[in-house]
Amino acid sequence: xxxxxxxRPAPRSPIRNIGFGELYHYRLPxxxxxxxxxxxxxxxxxxxxxxxxxxxxxxxxxxRSFDRLVELSQGWVTRIVLLGLGWALLHHLCxxxxxxxxxxxxxxxxxAAYRSSLAVFAVSVPLTLVLALFVFGVL
Amino acid sequence: xxxxxxxxLVGAHYGLRDWLIQRVxxxxxxxxxAMVVWSLAMAGALDxxxxxxxxxxxxxxxxxxxxxxxxxxxxxxxxxDIWMDYVKPAGLRxxxxxxxILWLLYCLAWSVQILWSV
Numbered sequence: 001x002x003x004x005x006x007x008r009p010a011p012r013s014p015i016r017n018i019g020f021g022e023l024y025h026y027r028l029p030x031x032x033x034x035x036x037x038x039x040x041x042x043x044x045x046x047x048x049x050x051x052x053x054x055x056x057x058x059x060x061x062x063x064r065s066f067d068r069l070v071e072l073s074q075g076w077v078t079r080i081v082l083l084g085l086g087w088a089l090l091h092h093l094c095x096x097x098x099x100x101x102x103x104x105x106x107x108x109x110x111x112a113a114y115r116s117s118l119a120v121f122a123v124s125v126p127l128t129l130v131l132a133l134f135v136f137g138v139l
Numbered sequence: 140x141x142x143x144x145x146x147x148l149v150g151a152h153y154g155l156r157d158w159l160i161q162r163v164x165x166x167x168x169x170x171x172x173a174m175v176v177w178s179l180a181m182a183g184a185l186d187x188x189x190x191x192x193x194x195x196x197x198x199x200x201x202x203x204x205x206x207x208x209x210x211x212x213x214x215x216x217x218x219x220d221i222w223m224d225y226v227k228p229a230g231l232r233x234x235x236x237x238x239x240i241l242w243l244l245y246c247l248a249w250s251v252q253i254l255w256s257v
Contacts, residue, residue: 042217046239049214049246057253059190066187093172096165103162 031117038095041088048085055082079135086131090124161216164209171206191257200254207250211243 018026028036045052058069072078098116101107107116133139175193182189194200218239226232 039217039221042214043221046214046218046242049242050249053246053249053253056250059187060194060253060257063187066190093169097169100162100165 029114029117031113034095034098034117034120037091038099041092041095044084044088045092048081048088051081052085073135074137082135083128083132086135087124087128090127090131091120094120094124157216161213164213167209168206168213171202171209174202194254194257200257203254204251207247211247215239215243 055069058065058072060066073082098107098120101116102113107113130139178193178199179185179189182193194203219236222232222235222239226235
């Protein structure tokens with residue numbers, strides 16, 4: 001179809017959701033990566049909530065169950081779950097603080113928003129690495 | 140409800156309330172996490188005695204229940220948004236909504252049981 005009025009832009013295609021096949025080529029800005037990981041980490045914590053409560057139960061029930069938790073925390077599955085939960089909490093917390101500040105209209109300029117999304121990773125990733133060293137018994 | 144030209148045509152008007160509650164509960168949890176980190180830093184070496192002493196006083200148990208309540212409400216709004224965004228069939232979405240609520244209530248009740256067993 002040719003554009004009937006060349007001085008005006010062609011009519012836009014109707015709005016529709018992005019397809020799964022298009023996601024791979026879609027260039028998501030850093031703030032968008034922070035945002036989708038906020039969602040992913042939130043869902044991960046929601047699903048692992050009973051595991052967290054189980055560990056909390058072990059830690060508080062008795063001295064024996066506490067020792068059992070210490071023993072369990074040497075296992076690879078527990079280590080990976082703990083690290084996953086730790087990353088999820090750290091990312092969700094840092095990104096959440098950023099969203100709270102944006103809601104207060106702080107840092108809504110393009111450059112400031114880019115820098116704050118960079119700051120989310122600059123805080124959450126090193127802290128997750130420190131947690132990894134702790135969980136895997138290096139520290 | 141006013142009828143005529145002032146009649147409200149759209150919306151159930153719970154969006155702003157839920158948006159605000161999600162932010163308030165977030166701040167409640169941040170304060171609680173800071174409290175726990177502070178008590179642990181004061182407790183020194185982490186063993187069963189120092190850890191269980193953090194949750195022994197009744198005010199701390201109550202604060203923890205409030206934090207878990209905040210978590211459940213916060214997670215409900217977040218998970219509900221996820222189901223609403225990605226799950227289109229009404230029956231499946233309803234089942235996931237009900238499942239999420241039961242899941243969170245189960246965790247809330249369990250956390251109370253854990254706290255009062257110390």
